[in-house]
Amino acid sequence: MLADVHCHLDFPDFEKDLDSVIERAKKAGVVAIITAGLNPETNRKALEIAGRFPIVKAALGIYPQYAAEMSEEAVEKEIAFIKKQKPFAISEIGLDGTYPDMEKQKEVFRQMIALAKELKIPLVVHSRKAEKEVFEVLVSMNAGKVVVHCFNGKLSLAKEMQAAGFFFSIPAIVSHATQFKELVKAINSTHLLTETDAPFLSAVKGEKNEPASVKQTAAEIASIKGVSAEEMEKMIFSNYQKLFMK
Numbered sequence: 197m198l199a200d201v202h203c204h205l206d207f208p209d210f211e212k213d214l215d216s217v218i219e220r221a222k223k224a225g226v227v228a229i230i231t232a233g234l235n236p237e238t239n240r241k242a243l244e245i246a247g248r249f250p251i252v253k254a255a256l257g258i259y260p261q262y263a264a265e266m267s268e269e270a271v272e273k274e275i276a277f278i279k280k281q282k283p284f285a286i287s288e289i290g291l292d293g294t295y296p297d298m299e300k301q302k303e304v305f306r307q308m309i310a311l312a313k314e315l316k317i318p319l320v321v322h323s324r325k326a327e328k329e330v331f332e333v334l335v336s337m338n339a340g341k342v343v344v345h346c347f348n349g350k351l352s353l354a355k356e357m358q359a360a361g362f363f364f365s366i367p368a369i370v371s372h373a374t375q376f377k378e379l380v381k382a383i384n385s386t387h388l389l390t391e392t393d394a395p396f397l398s399a400v401k402g403e404k405n406e407p408a409s410v411k412q413t414a415a416e417i418a419s420i421k422g423v424s425a426e427e428m429e430k431m432i433f434s435n436y437q438k439l440f441m442k
């Protein structure tokens with residue numbers, strides 16, 4: 197059994213073929229797909245898709261770019277909305293050095309962490325050009341259930357994150373991206389998960405990614421770790437259960 201802990205099924209890329217995308221995922225052995233909202237509009241779309249397909253779970257949150265753009269009032273309103281929905285996870289949240297207003301991003305990130313703690317659900321965290329700051333905020337807030345999505349920072353920092361109990365979701369591009377191969381080598385199998393970030397980050401450049409590709413990602417992780425694909429799938433799924441089902 198497999199899980200895609202992070203993707204965006206609400207993107208227009210999936211508008212026409214979502215049924216077959218879900219079917220292909222099921223055929224590949226995927227039993228859970230976590231689709232992540234980024235703002236008020238996509239949070240509602242994520243809920244709508246999760247309502248249509250039992251395999252899809254809605255993760256709701258405010259993405260760093262929107263954290264910087266939204267008014268405090270709009271953020272408060274969205275937090276109240278998310279609380280009522282009982283989402284599967286808080287996602288996609290974090291910090292991003294390529295967007296403006298790091299202080300505002302941090303403030304919303306802290307609010308999102310507090311929300312996840314209150315709801316006792318995991319956080320799926322985006323960190324780009326702000327990995328150290330992300331770690332500092334998570335530690336200062338005593339965040340427990342954390343998935344670091346698509347981590348591209350220093351391996352020494354990844355190890356500190358692992359020591360703090362965080363999990364790492366590995367994207368399909370691990371098949372050719374050296375930094376993800378190194379990350380898989382550095383982190384224990386007990387702390388690895390699979391994601392797609394679909395429609396993005398396809399293993400084949402220019403192609404649309406989809407949840408079924410976690411099958412190949414798990415196989416790639418298995419080959420890096422020198423174990424069978426079956427064994428690695430089992431380990432990754434038990435990691436998923438440990439984090440999301442308790």
Ligand SMILES: [Zn+2]
Nearest residue numbers: 203232288393
């Ligand atoms: Zn994403």
